[in-house]
Amino acid sequence: MLVRSVAAASLALLALLGAAGCSPTDSKTDSKTDSSDSPAVSAAPDDCDKSKLSLLRPGTFTVATDNPAYEPWFSDNKPSNGKGYESAVAYAVAEQLGFQPSEVKWVTASFNSVVTPGRKNFDVDINQVSISAERKKAVDFSTGYYDVAQSVVTYQGSKIANATSLADLKAAKLGAQVGTTSYATITDTIKPSQKPSVYDTNDLAVQALKNKQIDGIVVDLPTGFYMSAAQLDNGKIVGQISSGSSPEQFGFVLTKGSKLTACVSKAVDALRGEGALARLQEQWLATAGGAPELK
Structure with a gap:
């Protein structure tokens, strides 16, 4: 399994809803339950203290995405402006981990380079990358921050x-x-x-x-x-x-074996649990209205 702000008229049309379309392939997507089986659930509170995080650059949370960065996931091809669903989610996760917006650094990483093995130029990547069992052989994923159709x-x-x-x-x-x-x-x-x-x-x-x-x-x-x-x-x-009862999910990508994976997943889970992800989806993404299911 393996797509900025839309013009005002488009936003009205899309109900505050690019085109990367970058949900990954390779194999059957993990279910929501499977993606929740990441190390995040075992992370102790102290392990995720900002001062103890294993970062690419001390004191900086380095986030990657592709260029161009498409609507509605980003806005105006400027990931650092906090606009668009994925930009907003990235800053929300950074805040959960104790970072101020000024401590978040954005870098560019192509989609294909993100899902291959090897060291990365980022702490996390957010770029509509679907969680899959095949990709987990090469990289780590956080728990899912968006259920995809x-x-x-x-x-x-x-x-x-x-x-x-x-x-x-x-x-x-x-x-x-x-x-x-x-x-x-x-x-x-x-x-x-x-x-x-x-x-x-x-x-x-x-x-x-x-x-x-x-x-x-x-x-x-x-x-x-x-x-x-x-x-x-x-x-x-x-x-x-529809993906059925086991929805495809987008997740943050991290280097395989990253010490940050558990803490990033914990932050995503907290945002989902308190309804923050749902609110950001309502703000930035189109509803399913006008898109009947094809069976």
């Missing part, structure tokens, strides 16, 4: 604009970003008769859709709302594809 985006008048089921997509030419759960959704769930197109970025996929080289794009739902409202003329969400 995939969506199919097209334009009014396309051959799939009125599709109401997965069967209606079988003859479609679909596209998605390389190495993402969105692409895996095409190949493993939709299983169209035509080979899907693959793109280095969702921006390239959007351009292909505009050129009518493909019939639709598969991408995570919040990015789908952004695409349809802000990037496409006459864009339309065909529908969403």
Whole structure:
């Protein structure tokens, strides 16, 4: 399993809802219960004291994401402004760990470099990376900070604009970003008769859709709302594809064996438990209204 602020009109349309579409692929996503089995649950309070954290740079919480950093996860391609869901979550986690906003440093890390083994140039990465068993062999994940559904985006008048089921997509030419759960959704769930197109970025996929080289794009739902409202003329969400009882989740990525994993997970769990994640989702991400489930 393997996508900034939207213009005011778009925000109204999206209910305060990019396009990275970067939910990872490789294997079956862990369930919410599985992702909660990280070392976070065993972290003692004193272990997560700011002064005891094992950091890349002493006194600084270094957070990575890709460039460009897309709406609605970030705003204006400026992760440091605290706007957009993932930027806001990163600062909320930093605060849980005792950091002031001025002590958070943002760096750039490409999606593919983040999910491969080796030392990283960050303490944590936040970039719509789905938690998967395969990826856990190479990196650590925090517990999930967002439960994901995939969506199919097209334009009014396309051959799939009125599709109401997965069967209606079988003859479609679909596209998605390389190495993402969105692409895996095409190949493993939709299983169209035509080979899907693959793109280095969702921006390239959007351009292909505009050129009518493909019939639709598969991408995570919040990015789908952004695409349809802000990037496409006459864009339309065909529908969403549920992950069922074991939802795909985005998690922070850390170096394999990081001493920070437990504490970051503990911070995420605290934010979820107190309702902070839900409030940030309401503020920054589109609701599922207008995106019927495709079965």
